[in-house]
Amino acid sequence: MDKQTLFDNIQKKSSFLCVGLDTDLSKIPSHLLKEADPIFEFNKQIIDHTADYAVAYKPNIAFYEAMGPKGWESLQKTLEYIPKDIFTIADAKRGDIGNTSKLYAKAFFEQMDFDSITVAPYMGKDSVSPFLEFADKWVILLALTSNEGSKDFQILDTNAGKPLFQQVLEKSQEWGTDGNLMYVVGATRGEKIAEVRKFAPHHFFLVPGVGAQGGSLEEVAKYGMNSTCGLLVNSSRGIIYASAEKDFGVKAGEEAFKLQKEMAKLLEDYCK
Numbered sequence: 624m625d626k627q628t629l630f631d632n633i634q635k636k637s638s639f640l641c642v643g644l645d646t647d648l649s650k651i652p653s654h655l656l657k658e659a660d661p662i663f664e665f666n667k668q669i670i671d672h673t674a675d676y677a678v679a680y681k682p683n684i685a686f687y688e689a690m691g692p693k694g695w696e697s698l699q700k701t702l703e704y705i706p707k708d709i710f711t712i713a714d715a716k717r718g719d720i721g722n723t724s725k726l727y728a729k730a731f732f733e734q735m736d737f738d739s740i741t742v743a744p745y746m747g748k749d750s751v752s753p754f755l756e757f758a759d760k761w762v763i764l765l766a767l768t769s770n771e772g773s774k775d776f777q778i779l780d781t782n783a784g785k786p787l788f789q790q791v792l793e794k795s796q797e798w799g800t801d802g803n804l805m806y807v808v809g810a811t812r813g814e815k816i817a818e819v820r821k822f823a824p825h826h827f828f829l830v831p832g833v834g835a836q837g838g839s840l841e842e843v844a845k846y847g848m849n850s851t852c853g854l855l856v857n858s859s860r861g862i863i864y865a866s867a868e869k870d871f872g873v874k875a876g877e878e879a880f881k882l883q884k885e886m887a888k889l890l891e892d893y894c895k
């Protein structure tokens with residue numbers, strides 16, 4: 624999917640919501656456990672009830688990998704079930720020496736047909752470039768993440784006299800463009816999002832951290848939105864575990880709708 628199509632979808636749905644499919648067998652309603660593929664059954668209902676409000680879905684690969692071959696099967700079925708006009712993100716946080724990265728890219732872009740993958744930047748250009756060689760696919764590079772530990776390295780000054788996240792943003796723009804490279808920026812970072820935006824004015828940001836992690840959607844839009852929206856805001860647990868009962872799909876849909884309504888207003892206010 625190209626950048627214009629993504630923005631068209633955002634405008635059509637008045638939404639920049641990404642629904643995180645972090646599906647955990649120990650958290651899904653117990654009546655699903657008798658199904659042959661409980662994970663897929665859960666995801667199917669979540670997708671059915673949220674697809675009108677979402678412009679992206681983000682399965683976190685850890686939740687599927689942890690289940691072995693059956694997990695990969697559930698992931699593949701889920702990916703095929705997501706409507707084709709909705710952007711898909713493999714939240715895999717990969718990145719290795721070049722020949723290994725190339726195979727990670729083949730796994731997620733060819734074996735599976737994800738639109739994008741999250742990549743860790745810390746092994747440098749040759750670890751990221753293989754992912755950027757695939758037409759119509761995106762790399763989403765970790766810049767300033769939502770977790771407490773992001774302070775351990777990402778905000779520290781480098782030899783170049785700038786924080787590491789800034790160095791990541793500047794250097795990586797020599798490798799890719801705003802048409803194939805996005806950045807992960809945590810919703811929990813508040814005003815810092817404006818700083819990140821300064822160094823990547825035109826790129827899309829994947830923003831996890833609203834909902835269960837307590838980030839503010841209003842602040843994300845205020846500090847991070849640009850003229851093509853430039854944001855995909857993710858909520859996983861806040862949506863998919865809104866209910867642990869048989870009505871989990873309906874409740875997930877209600878949570879997604881709440882966020883979409885807020886997003887419609889924020890697009891009017893800040894998408895300029």
Ligand SMILES: O=c1ccn([C@@H]2O[C@H](COP(=O)(O)O)[C@@H](O)[C@H]2O)c(=O)[nH]1
Pocket residue numbers: 643645683714767768769770807808809831832833834835836857858859860861
């Ligand atoms: O900085 C980051 C990068 C990735 N994540 C991932 O996003 C979701 C958030 O889930 P919630 O349940 O909405 O908190 C999850 O898959 C994380 O691994 C992140 O949170 N922060």
